[in-house]
Amino acid sequence: MVILLPFILLLLLLLLPLPLLYFIVRPRPVRIPIKNRHVFITGGSSGIGLALAHRAASQGARVSLLARSLKKLEEAKESIRLSSGSDVSIFSADVRDYDVVEKAISDAGPIDVLVVNQGVFVPRELEKQGLDEVKFMLDVNLMGSFNVIKAALPLMKQRTDRSPASIALISSQAGQVGIYGYTAYSASKFGLRGLAEALQQEVIADNIHVSLVFPPDTDTPGFERETEVRPELTNILAGSSSSMKADSVAKKALDGIQSGSFIVPCNFDGHMLAIATAGLSPQRSFWMAFIEVSFAGVLRLVALFFQWNWYRCIEHWHAKKKDT
């Protein structure tokens, strides 16, 4: 017993912040119901968005999808009808066009769960990337998200069903850490974080809860196109971890949305990144807050090792190029 005493004291010391964290975490925990609610997904005709649509429909949600290609939307609608028997509403619109987005959203009716998922990614070094391509990514990924949220917000605030509502933004791990070849894409996804953190404060009084989902590489048609043009160094730095299935990412995303989590990681690396980059972001779970507080220092050290390895790879790559 005497031998155990120091360990018990250490444990008590470590657990001391728990009551304080329980008291201070904000916003307070919440549960977002999905069944019989209107889930509106942009970019819902393909990849992660389509997988989310299947999951939401199978849980009894009324699902609406928005994307540009009507053909892909019709195929998505049919595949969801076949798998869950649900009738999905589809809207052909480009998120870059505010008026068209606003019309689609007002035709769809008040939204309970808005998933802003559309995204384009063309990895290339900034020096080799045209500004038109940079603008394309910023316009679709960031400005398009503003358009969708701005159009949906008034109706979400006026919803007659006063249950908690959600706005979920699909970011990327490249929205937590900058990686070679992703200057424009990372900028567009880092932008979503600022949007989400400020928006959460603006909509909390309306019982609307913001989630920011950080998928890793995920097997989707978009990812397949991306890998064809990825710079060699991007592959070396980012290509070592294996990709996830779209359905697994959709499950993590929907679970995170339903539990009202602000940061939603999708795999082990994602959890580590979430803790390492927690910064001043909201946290509802006092357990997660406890983990963040306890591991912040050691994860900073791990992050420094990652940076050391990445810069070492970049140095070697340039040295090899010079030799050939």
Ligand SMILES: NC(=O)c1ccc[n+]([C@@H]2O[C@H](COP(=O)([O-])OP(=O)(O)OC[C@H]3O[C@@H](n4cnc5c(N)ncnc54)[C@H](OP(=O)(O)O)[C@@H]3O)[C@@H](O)[C@H]2O)c1
């Ligand atoms: N796959 C990955 O490895 C990965 C990793 C991290 C994060 N993400 C993020 O996850 C989200 C989904 O990616 P994904 O891999 O599932 O992509 P995807 O398979 O290429 O699907 C993209 C969806 O967005 C729609 N879309 C594209 N541009 C649009 C626009 N201007 N207006 C309206 N809809 C538009 C597409 O339909 P149309 O082309 O018909 O418009 C499609 O439905 C993106 O935000 C992406 O950045 C993906």
